[in-house]
Amino acid sequence: MTAPVVLEKVTKRYEDVVAVKNVDLETREGEIFGIVGPSGAGKSTLLRLVDLLEAPDEGRVSVLECEADSRSNEACTIRRKIGMVLQKPVVLNRSVANNLGYALRIRGWPEEKIMPAVDRELKRLGLEDRRTKNARTLSGGEMQRLSFSRSTIFSPKLLLLDEFAANLDPANVAILEKLVKGYMEEDSSRATILITHNLFQAKRMCDRIALVWGGEVVEVADARRFFDDPEDSRTTAFTSGEAVY
Amino acid sequence: MALDIGYDVVQVTLLSLYVSGCATTVGSLIGIPLGARIGLRQFGGKGLLKTITYTMYGFPPVISGLVIYYLLSRSGPLGSLGLLFTPTAMILAETLLVIPLTTGITISSVTEVDKAIKDTITSLGTTRRQGEWTIMKEAWVGIVMAIMVAFGRCIAEVGAAYMVGGNIQGQTRVLTTAIMMETRLGKFDYAVGLGVVLLGVAMAVFLFLKYIQEKEML
DSSP states (O other), X not given: OOOSEEEEEEEEEETTEEEEEEEEEEOOTTOEEEEEOOTTSSHHHHXXXXXXXXXXXXXXXXXXXXXXXXXXXXXXXXXXXXXXEOSSOOOOSSBHHHHHHHHHHTTTOOHHHHHHHHHHHHHHHTOGGGTTSBGGGSOHHHHHHHHHHHHHXXXXXXXXXXXXXXXXXXXXXXXXXXXXXXXHHHOTTOEEEEEOSOHHHHHHHOSEEEEEETTEEEEEEEHHHHHHSOSSHHHHHHHHTOSOO | OBXXXXXXXXXXXXXXXXXXXXXXXXXXXXXXXXXXXXXXXOOTTHHHHHHXXXXXXXXXXXXXXXXXXXXXXXXXXXXXXXXXXXXXXXXXXXXXXXXXXXXXXXXXXHHTSOHHHHHHHHHTTOOHHHHHHHHHHHTHHHHHHHHHHXXXXXXXXXXXXXXXXXXXXXXXXXXXXHXXXXXXXTOHHHHHHHHHHHHHHHHHHHHHHHHHHHHTTO
């Protein structure tokens, strides 16, 4: 079993600010790996490094057994095996169906295969009647479900979720969490990295969890141990709500 | 449709549309890809290039006319082509005027596309060309606006058109130069009539572009 994501001694700076400091991290196939931590701790930067949107200043980032410069053609090839969903629902200024089809068209899928795949997703999302509507007319929850489907319609090996259910109502959170679990159950070799501020969500969804604090990974542990018997006092403070952030 | 105005208004209107349409098309074909490239790529001197482009919004039509006049005049470098006082000369002068507009508005439009959208497009695994094309489609409203502004500038242009076209009846007379001539001759009713035609033509083209702008959202 290979590690989908390996970070070794990774440091990332933005001018004078060290966003990620000397981070070592390894995820496993079949697991949902959670990253929690205070705002500004460097969680999103970690995810951008994994998605090759940023290059590390120091250290090594290996994704799906490949290493590539973030601007290279190889990075594009690697990204085609990764799905990413951001906190803010991002839909393109085109129809709902074309938003889903876009992810397949850029991969060179033939049109006769795209439409059935899009129809299946629309049915799964309950958006069949909106297929020709501009995606920006959807509600926030619908847009985020559409974003999620667009990032998974091509069956990526790795899914990156950055606060993907924040600011949504409980019903939409439940739908999205179910979609993530469904995605993971389809193939045991897939992996997900989930950034969340919601500790309950981390507890519900994640197999292992890392606490990131001041750009450093403070602790990585199984979800149960992370909450019940953490090693680091900062983890205790964070999970108990004592840490002010 | 020969009116008692003394020349064919339809022909003048069609020539206006032809000259403005060609200049807008050429100016857009040059300015939009150039603006997208400047707006989306990182390179040294980008800030300076943007500043120069924006400054050129105010490029005086007479200067454009002067440049083209010099190039096409008998003693100029392109004088042998015999293009001075032809619609082609007018198209060249107006193209020169609108390139900064189409370039600059495209730069602004693609730059203003939300970073989250740009990141998502990259994250989905687009090649550089696919990514840039998609961002341009996201900036579609602004890019069509660039075409509208360019057409508006061309159809309303009089200085450069007069300088390199000469307002020759049946050859280079367009609506704006005709209006100027009628006004000088004191035929205000004719000038106002031609002005109404000019406004109607411009509005019809803008409505068509607006339709395209909205249709592309799906």
